[in-house]
Structures are given as structure tokens and as C-alpha cells.
Amino acid sequence: MSSYSPTDPFADPGIATAEDGHVILEGPGGIAITMTAEAAIATGQSLIEAGEQARKVIESD
DSSP states (O other): OOOOOTTTTSSOOOEEEEEEEEEEEOOGGEEEEEEEHHHHHHHHHHHHHHHHHHHHHHOOO
């Protein structure tokens, strides 16, 4: 049995692919989500901003 908690952050990146006009984001642990192109672009921008903010916190520690 794994000691992994669902609230533990993943260290491996997700992989996005485009199929039939949609974007599929597959992540570690079998996570997958399908989005419209617009939702994927907005999500990507939001992830970059949040990642940069999180990195600043880690670097300031």
C-alpha cells in the first residue's frame, strides 16, 4: 500500500496533447482532464503565474 496522500504535491509535470479541437492534460497518477482550447490557454497562463509565485516563496526561504 502506498503512503502517498492526495494532498501531496506532484513533482512530475503533466503532458498536454491536442485532439479533435480539444486539449487533453494527462498528469501523474492517472489524472486526466479534457478542455476547450480557450480553457486550456487560460489554465496554462494561470499555472505559469501561480508557479512563478510559488517559486518566489521557495526561493525566499
